Amino acid sequence: MRCCVVVNRLAEVTAGQTTWLLSAAAAARGHDVALVSVSDLELDEGGRVSAVGRRLAPGADLDALRAAAPVRVELDAMDVVLWRTSPGRDHERVWAHDMGLELAARVAERGVVVLNDPVGLRRAASKLYLAEIPAEHRPRMVATRDLERVRDFVAACPTGAVLKPASGTRGQDVFRLLPGQTENLAQIVDVLARGGVIIAQEYLPDAVHGDLRLVLVDGEPLVVDGVVAGVRRVPGPRDFRSNVHVGASAAPGVVGPGHLAAAASIGPRLARDGLFLVGLDLIGEKIIEVNVFSTGGLLDAGRFAQRDFVAAIVERVERRVAAAGGGAAPPTG
Numbered sequence: 001m002r003c004c005v006v007v008n009r010l011a012e013v014t015a016g017q018t019t020w021l022l023s024a025a026a027a028a029r030g031h032d033v034a035l036v037s038v039s040d041l042e043l044d045e046g047g048r049v050s051a052v053g054r055r056l057a058p059g060a061d062l063d064a065l066r067a068a069a070p071v072r073v074e075l076d077a078m079d080v081v082l083w084r085t086s087p088g089r090d091h092e093r094v095w096a097h098d099m100g101l102e103l104a105a106r107v108a109e110r111g112v113v114v115l116n117d118p119v120g121l122r123r124a125a126s127k128l129y130l131a132e133i134p135a136e137h138r139p140r141m142v143a144t145r146d147l148e149r150v151r152d153f154v155a156a157c158p159t160g161a162v163l164k165p166a167s168g169t170r171g172q173d174v175f176r177l178l179p180g181q182t183e184n185l186a187q188i189v190d191v192l193a194r195g196g197v198i199i200a201q202e203y204l205p206d207a208v209h210g211d212l213r214l215v216l217v218d219g220e221p222l223v224v225d226g227v228v229a230g231v232r233r234v235p236g237p238r239d240f241r242s243n244v245h246v247g248a249s250a251a252p253g254v255v256g257p258g259h260l261a262a263a264a265s266i267g268p269r270l271a272r273d274g275l276f277l278v279g280l281d282l283i284g285e286k287i288i289e290v291n292v293f294s295t296g297g298l299l300d301a302g303r304f305a306q307r308d309f310v311a312a313i314v315e316r317v318e319r320r321v322a323a324a325g326g327g328a329a330p331p332t333g
């Protein structure tokens with residue numbers, strides 16, 4: 001199959017990233033893979049979407065990819081577009097992601113399989129999407145920019161609260177408030193409100209054990225040889241957040257019935273919204289985040305479980321493409 005992978009910036013792709021692993025695995029399975037940066041997408045006079053990018057030769061590493069000759073990649077000529085952007089990590093280029101999703105939606109309308117679906121990505125782009133999850137499977141939450149609304153909510157949270165931006169990533173601007181700790185609340189709300197809507201959640205005490213990233217494909221947990229794709233992230237000693245970028249470390253993810261019940265409460269909705277590959281983050285058995293953009297964690301999950309989750313995802317992509325009537329199956333068996 002012909003496959004285009006769209007990323008924030010080609011120059012920022014690193015070897016441990018799920019995006020790279022998926023690209024390399026697809027190329028290794030004999031597919032024609034090219035990578036492009038989202039900001040390079042263009043629309044021509046005939047309404048076709050393309051970008052100058054790089055073709056990934058089977059077995060090539062990242063250096064070889066970057067050294068490859070620039071080629072124009074026509075998205076409309078693809079069997080599948082893997083939309084692997086992360087708008088949350090590219091705040092200064094909001095335009096590129098807005099435009100990109102618009103162009104991706106055009107391409108999808110013309111019958112190219114785009115994963116995840118651009119319309120679904122827009123719908124699920126912020127943490128407001130958490131509200132789609134039944135209340136028993138997520139923390140209590142409100143979304144507001146109003147100090148008094150936040151104050152009332154926080155006062156009603158016996159375990160304390162967490163305040164965060166509706167569109168954030170990597171733990172940036174995520175604040176924890178201990179019970180009764182409100183003398184700095186006005187300033188925290190002021191800072192967060194400058195960036196948009198604030199999400200206030202009850203603090204989940206299980207956060208000391210970190211969170212569990214559960215990988216879902218088409219709304220269902222990804223299972224390879226009886227093992228569910230999941231990885232735990234445990235906070236470091238100096239911070240409550242379990243983001244790897246603030247010192248958390250990966251650990252084996254043990255997936256239990258409570259996690260699966262929480263996933264089942266949102267899975268059908270994810271599938272309906274075309275959110276093919278999703279990372280659910282759970283604290284205890286509650287979902288705190290639905291990661292729909294450029295979901296990661298596959299390297300660690302696979303390493304701990306000794307399973308090739310990446311190959312399993314590429315296979316699911318192949319099946320999707322075949323079901324849509326496009327793309328040849330890989331030549332290998």
Ligand SMILES: Nc1ncnc2c1ncn2[C@@H]1O[C@H](COP(=O)(O)OP(=O)(O)O)[C@@H](O)[C@H]1O
Binds near residue numbers: 139202281
């Ligand atoms: N309601 C909560 N209770 C306890 N810890 C939380 C809560 N919300 C977030 N955290 C901690 O903060 C981290 C970052 O929050 P998250 O909502 O995942 O935002 P981001 O998109 O920046 O990763 C989480 O991984 C978790 O460790």
Ligand SMILES: [Mg+2]
Binds near residue numbers: 170171243281289
């Ligand atoms: Mg998170």
